[in-house]
Amino acid sequence: DARVTQTPRHKVTEMGQEVTMRCQPILGHNTVFWYRQTMMQGLELLAYFRNRAPLDDSGMPKDRFSAEMPDATLATLKIQPSEPRDSAVYFCASGLFPDSNEQFFGPGTRLTVL
């Protein structure tokens, strides 16, 4: 499929709960990105993978966030425990490097932590 898909599209949870967001990159793309967007901070890069290997996760709070790619068609972003300040829209994007360094975004997961 020529689109990035993300699930769930919306998630409301309570502080302290675990949240898992999933992303299916465009078939054949080898680079996957996780971003977080808030009104205050804008779009921030959390982590990215190439050929399923993590290349940079310096933008991610290490104590509560983790990102993995169990296989080439699935990327996950987990928050445990979640906090109200994690409320944001989380986007996944994918691309095919080095042919191109353009990124294509999924529809996002809107997370609200109460």
Add this chain to the structure above:
Amino acid sequence: QKEVEQNSGPLSVPEGAIASLNCTYSDRGSQSFFWYRQYSGKSPELIMSIYSNGDKEDGRFTAQLNKASQYVSLLIRDSQPSDSATYLCAGGLYNFNKFYFGSGTKLNVKP
């Protein structure tokens, strides 16, 4: 100083006019630059990519890059109300190291 800076706007232009959006970046080593359009409540959509000094045209859109002055611009000709959105500028190294998005410029095209 942010790595990629944009005026937050809003920029208001009448329908049919040229909209000019600007972006500056701080890292002289940046190699790749992109413009994304984001409608309210939607995800960013890639409009243009530019890698070399000069202009790059695609339909009503023209991206301009000036590495000496460290700025990137996007011109939208014959602006339409459907162009009303937030435009995000992004740039960094080709391999995505030191890759940043600007905070976006909100464009309003008035009928």
